[in-house]
Amino acid sequence: MSDSSKRKGPLVAENRYRKMAKPAAAKPTSKPKAKTRRKYAPKRRGGILGFLNAIVRFFFRLIWVIASRSALVGIAVLALIVGYFYTTLPPLDDLLDGRANGSVTMLDQNGEVFAWRGDQFGGPIRANSVSPYLKNAVIATEDRRFYKHFGLSPRGIASAVRINLSEGRGPLSGHGGSTITQQTAKLLCLGEPFDPTAGMTEAQYEAECRRGSIKRKAKEAVYALAMEAKYSKDDILSIYLNRAYMGGGAYGAEAAAQRFFGKSASEVDPAEAATIAGLLTAPSTLSPTSNLERSRNRAATVLRLMNEQGYLTDQEVANAMANPATLSDAAEARAGGYFADWVMSTGPEFFTRNTTEDVIIRTTLDQRMQRAAVEGLQWVFDNKVREGSKAQAAIVVMSADGAVRAMVGGRKTKVSGAFNRATQALRQTGSAFKPFVYAAALDLGYSPNDLVDDSPYCLNIPGSGQWCPKNYTNSFSGQTTMTNALAQSLNIPAVKISESVGRETVSIVASQFGIKNDLAAGPALALGASESTLIEMTGAFAGILNGGSSVTPYGLIDLRLQGDSEALMGTGGGIGERVIQETAAGQLIYMMEKVVSEGTGQRAQFGGRQLAGKTGTTSAAKDAWFIGFSADYVAGVWMGYDDNTPLKGVTGGGLPTEIWREVMSRVHEGVPVKPLPMVLPAPAQVIFNGDVNEVMPVEQAPVSQAPAPQRPGNIIDQVLQDIFGGIGGGGSSNRNSGDR
Structure with missing residues (x-):
C-alpha cells in the first residue's frame, strides 16, 4: 500500500502538465477569429458586387493619392509664386506715394488755399x-x-x-x-x-x-x-x-x-x-x-x-x-473754377499741367471779390433775365496794375476745365472799342471839348461801295464835343476822329494797350469791328486808369516747390510801357466819367462814387459789353450767346451795365470813396466843321506835351473823297453798332 501510494507522484505531475497545457488546449478560442475571417472573405472575393466594390475602392485610393500629392505640389508651386512676388515687392515707402504726376496747390492773395490741380x-x-x-x-x-x-x-x-x-x-x-x-x-x-x-x-x-x-x-x-x-x-x-x-x-x-x-x-x-x-x-x-x-x-x-x-x-x-x-x-467753389484754370494756363507747363513735383502757386485772387462777382451775376439773371434764357455772361475784376482779383467765365460758376468766356471767347467789341480812338486823338493834342460835326457821312470802300455809318438812334446831333460824342456813343464822330488821326495810329494805340488780335483794316475799326477777349479789354481799360501805361493781366504772383522757401519764378504780368501821355489818360478818364454820369452807362452808378466806363453793342446785338472802373478797381462784363444768336432787347447800357453795378457795388463794400484821377479839359481848341480833317486849329491845347498834328483846311473835303476812292479799306456789317 505504501508502495502504491508513493507511485502517485507521476499522476500529480501529469495533472500539472495538463494544467500547463491548457493554453494550448484553448485553441477553440482562436476559432471564432478564424470564423470571423471566413465570414467576410466570401464578400471580397465573391460575386460581381464584390468586384465592383474593389474597383471603386481602388479608384478612391488612387484619387486620394493623386489629389493629396497634387495639393502638395500646388501648395509648393503657389508658395514659389508667392515667394517670387514677395521678392519683387519694393519697400513700403516706395509704395505710399504712387502719383504719376505732381500736384499744384493754389493760394489766394491772403495765403489761403482755394484750388488744387494735378494728382x-x-x-x-x-x-x-x-x-x-x-x-x-x-x-x-x-x-x-x-x-x-x-x-x-x-x-x-x-x-x-x-x-x-x-x-x-x-x-x-x-x-x-x-x-x-x-x-x-x-x-x-x-x-x-x-x-x-x-x-x-x-x-x-x-x-x-x-x-x-x-x-x-x-x-x-x-x-x-x-x-x-x-x-x-x-x-x-x-x-x-x-x-x-x-x-x-x-x-x-x-x-x-x-x-x-x-x-x-x-x-x-x-x-x-x-x-x-x-x-x-x-x-x-x-x-x-x-x-x-x-x-x-x-x-x-x-x-x-x-x-x-x-x-x-x-x-x-x-x-x-x-x-x-x-x-x-x-x-x-469747386476748386477755384475759371480763375484756377486760367492761372494753370499762364504758367510753364512743366510746373503746372505736366508737373512731376508738388507745386505751390500764390495768386492774386481775392475770394471776397470772387463771391461778389458770382453773387452779382446770379442776382441779375434771377431778377432781370427771363427764365430759361440760354444767354451767357462773363466777368473780370482787376486792379489797375492788371492783377486779376475775380473771374467768372460763364453762368455755371462751380466748374473746372470748362470753356472760359472771359479768356477764350473772341467777340466783336462794338462801341467798347471807342475809348482807344479818343485816346489816340487826345495823345495827339486834341481836347475833350473839341467839336466834331455829327451829321450824315459816307465813304467809298473799294470792293464794297459806299459805306455810311449811322448812329444807334438814326438821328444826328450836329456840332458836339468829343466828350458828348463818347458819352452818347455816337458812331459818326468816332469814325471821323479815327480817320482824322489815322486808322494806323488808332490800331497802334489799341495794340499797345493790350488788344492783341488782328484789328480791322477799314474805317469800321472805330466802331469795334475787331474781335477781342474780355480779359484783354479789361486789361486795356486798366491801362487807362493807371495813367496810360500798358497792362498785362496776371493771376500768378510766384511759384515754388512744396517745402521750399525760395520762389522759382515770379509774376509774368503787371504794368508795362507807356502808351499815351498821363495827361491824355486823365482827360480820357474825364470823358469816360461822363459816359456813366450823363451818357449810355448811367445804370452803372452806385454809392455816390466817381465811376467811368464804356458800353458796347455789336451789330444785331450779338454781343453786349460794359467795361468800367472806379479809382480802385476795373471790371469788365460781356453778355451774349455762344452760337451768336442776337440778344433780344439787350444793349451794353442795359443788362451788362446792371451786372457791372451789382458786382462792383459788392466789391466796394468797406472800400473808402476815392476820386478818379481825372484831368479836366481846357476850353475847346479844335473845331471839326464838317468831314474828316476839315479842321481849324485855334491854339495848342496846354494839357498835352505833344504838338497838335498839322491838318489842312476846307479844301481837304473834296480831296479826301478822291483819296478814299483809291485807298483800300474793309467794310463791315457793323455799321449800326452803338449803345443807348
Missing part, C-alpha cells in the same frame, strides 16, 4: 496717423474682416458670386468680394508700372489694371498673399489710404480731407470720416462737390455700419447724423 495727394500718411474715425470707417465699409483674413476672403468671394448670379450678371461682374489687400494690389496694378513706350496710353493702362478676367483675378489673389507676407496689416491699409481715388480730383485720404473739408485726414470727425469712406464705392458720383445730398446719404449708411460693428456708439452716430459734413469754402 492730388497732400503728402503720404500712415494708417496709425489718420483719424481713428477714418480708419474704422474704411474698414467697416470695405472689409470688416481685414485684420482676421490672410489677404483673401473665401466667404466674401462666395457671397459676391452668389449676389452677381442672382442679379443676372456673370460671377465676376458687379460685386467683387475683394479684400482691402486685393484692392490695394489692384491699385498697384499687380506690380506692373506704366511704360509709355509700350504703345499703351495711361488711360488704357489704368483700364487694364482694373480688368476683371479670371487670369487677372488669380494673379491679384497671389499678389495679395505676397503683400500679406511682406507687409503688416497697417502697412497695407496705409498704401490703400494713400492711393485710392476719392473723387473731385483727390487721390488719397489726405487730399480728400484737404479738398473737401480744408483739414488734415488726422483731424476729421465721424461725419467727415464717413463721407470720405463712402466715396470709395463710387468716387465720381458720390463726390460731395458733385452731389452733396447723395454723398451725405452714403455717409449715413457708413455711420450705421460703424455702429453695427462697434466703432461708434449710438450717441456718436446721432451727433454725426445731426451735424453732417460741410464743405469748405474752397470745395464749395
